[in-house]
Amino acid sequence: xxxxxxxxxxxxxxxxxxxxxxxxxxxxxxxxxxxxxxxxxxxxxxxxxxxxxxxxxxxxxxxxxxxxxxxxxxxxxxxxxxxxxxxxxxxxxxxxxxxxxxxxxxxxxxxxxxxxxxxxxxxxxxxxxxxxxxxxxxxxxxxxxxxxxxxxxxxxxxxxxxxxxxxxxxxxxxxxxxxxxxxxxxxxxxxxxxxxxxxxxxxxxxxxxxxxxxxxxxxxxxxxxxxxxxxxxxxxxxxxxxxxxxxxxxxxxxxxxxxxxxxxxxxxxxxxxxxxxxxxxxxxxxxxxxxxxxxxxxxxxxxxxxxxxxxxxxxxxxxxxxxxxxxxxxxxxxxxxxxxxxxxxxxxxxxxxxxxxxxxxxxxxxxxxxxxxxxxxxxxxxxxxxxxxxxxxxxxxxxxxxxxxxxxxxxxxxxxxxxxxxxxxxxxxxxxxxxxxxxxxxxxxxxxxxxxxxxxxxxxxxxxxxxxxxxxxxxxxx
Numbered sequence: 069x070x071x072x073x074x075x076x077x078x079x080x081x082x083x084x085x086x087x088x089x090x091x092x093x094x095x096x097x098x099x100x101x102x103x104x105x106x107x108x109x110x111x112x113x114x115x116x117x118x119x120x121x122x123x124x125x126x127x128x129x130x131x132x133x134x135x136x137x138x139x140x141x142x143x144x145x146x147x148x149x150x151x152x153x154x155x156x157x158x159x160x161x162x163x164x165x166x167x168x169x170x171x172x173x174x175x176x177x178x179x180x181x182x183x184x185x186x187x188x189x190x191x192x193x194x195x196x197x198x199x200x201x202x203x204x205x206x207x208x209x210x211x212x213x214x215x216x217x218x219x220x221x222x223x224x225x226x227x228x229x230x231x232x233x234x235x236x237x238x239x240x241x242x243x244x245x246x247x248x249x250x251x252x253x254x255x256x257x258x259x260x261x262x263x264x265x266x267x268x269x270x271x272x273x274x275x276x277x278x279x280x281x282x283x284x285x286x287x288x289x290x291x292x293x294x295x296x297x298x299x300x301x302x303x304x305x306x307x308x309x310x311x312x313x314x315x316x317x318x319x320x321x322x323x324x325x326x327x328x329x330x331x332x333x334x335x336x337x338x339x340x341x342x343x344x345x346x347x348x349x350x351x352x353x354x355x356x357x358x359x360x361x362x363x364x365x366x367x368x369x370x371x372x373x374x375x376x377x378x379x380x381x382x383x384x385x386x387x388x389x390x391x392x393x394x395x396x397x398x399x400x401x402x403x404x405x406x407x408x409x410x411x412x413x414x415x416x417x418x419x420x421x422x423x424x425x426x427x428x429x430x431x432x433x434x435x436x437x438x439x440x441x442x443x444x445x446x447x448x449x450x451x452x453x454x455x456x457x458x459x460x461x462x463x464x465x466x467x468x469x470x471x472x473x474x475x476x477x478x479x480x481x482x483x484x485x486x487x488x489x490x491x492x493x494x495x496x497x498x499x500x501x502x503x504x505x506x507x508x509x510x511x512x513x514x515x516x517x518x519x520x521x522x523x524x525x526x527x528x529x530x531x532x533x534x535x536x537x538x539x540x541x542x543x544x545x546x
Contacts, residue, residue: 201398
């Protein structure tokens with residue numbers, strides 16, 4: 069017992085000498101409305117506070133979108149960049165762990181020297197003395213962590229690994245959202261392009277009939293110019309839609325790790341806009357702070373900056389290190405295996421830069437200021453996340469109501485076209501009126517397409533705001 073007590077007491081003493089503030093965990097969530105107030109305000113029965121789907125995009129039921137997201141998660145340069153940063157942080161952690169252990173190095177030496185004769189021989193003599201030296205040695209060094217600087221470095225490295233893993237998860241959230249939004253916008257632009265082309269055909273037909281009536285004296289020049297202006301306005305909308313389609317195709321190609329234009333053939337045919345499920349699982353909105361990767365990254369950064377204060381503080385205090393040397397050698401090769409030639413040397417060293425003219429104190433104040441910045445950034449991130457969740461949930465609920473109204477308008481325009489077609493067949497309506505009603509029907513269809521795209525984009529924003537759509541970042545460290 070007496071033999072183990074001194075080392076135990078020494079360990080406790082050293083542990084108690086860890087300088088710098090201890091990290092007490094993340095600050096409390098700012099006071100105010102709890103996350104999910106918009107969930108309550110919206111009163112949307114489609115929102116269910118149930119465990120969310122990690123692969124939330126599969127809820128849209130579009131195999132093409134699923135494939136694009138999988139390609140992005142596998143091949144995007146952002147994935148490689150985030151994983152490389154995790155590996156870098158893990159390497160730094162292993163280096164800090166190794167710093168706490170002794171280091172041992174081996175050396176082998178052979179030396180040959182020719183020295184002038186210093187024995188006072190005859191003047192003009194050129195006699196010299198030749199010496200050969202052979203040596204094998206082991207050198208060991210170890211710095212005692214008197215004030216916990218190495219322990220604080222280890223805390224800092226571990227927190228940095230956690231921050232990089234959270235950054236990786238945050239990147240996955242952003243990447244999946246970007247792919248989904250670009251895909252939805254592409255399908256919307258393609259749908260509206262097809263609608264515009266149908267509308268142009270109808271307007272060209274109506275303009276031709278109006279010109280015939282003008283030539284016959286049953287229509288005015290104003291009627292002709294009005295239809296011509298509508299036709300030109302509709303044609304003007306075609307080129308921006310083509311440009312948008314090209315831009316979304318290129319964006320999707322780059323997001324999936326391909327060169328621009330690589331997906332043109334695969335996606336050019338168009339397709340329906342995927343719609344959210346009837347009931348959307350959004351997890352518990354009150355657990356937002358625990359789920360969002362950007363909040364976790366900010367919290368780990370705060371922990372790392374807190375530990376850095378202790379690292380700077382320990383650098384101001386005395387440092388105790390030991391160096392040990394073992395060597396075998398002499399003037400002949402056989403001396404390196406002669407244990408009688410063993411040389412052992414132990415060199416304890418105490419160093420302290422006590423007169424640094426305030427440099428060490430300035431370093432501590434700098435680290436404290438960086439900790440304060442990290443704390444402010446954490447609070448800013450939390451507040452931004454709460455705002456993001458509130459806004460996205462509210463917009464999603466209102467987008468559903470908007471789409472419902474646009475769908476009713478589209479159905480009404482379709483029924484009006486059908487009823488007027490019956491009147492046209494009965495001879496009580498003109499073809500010009502029918503073409504104008506069908507043009508209005510296409511306009512309602514275009515508005516519905518835009519409304520659906522806005523609804524899906526708001527659904528994507530909800531998933532992003534709640535921090536879903538990410539996998540375990542620790543897989544990147546394998």
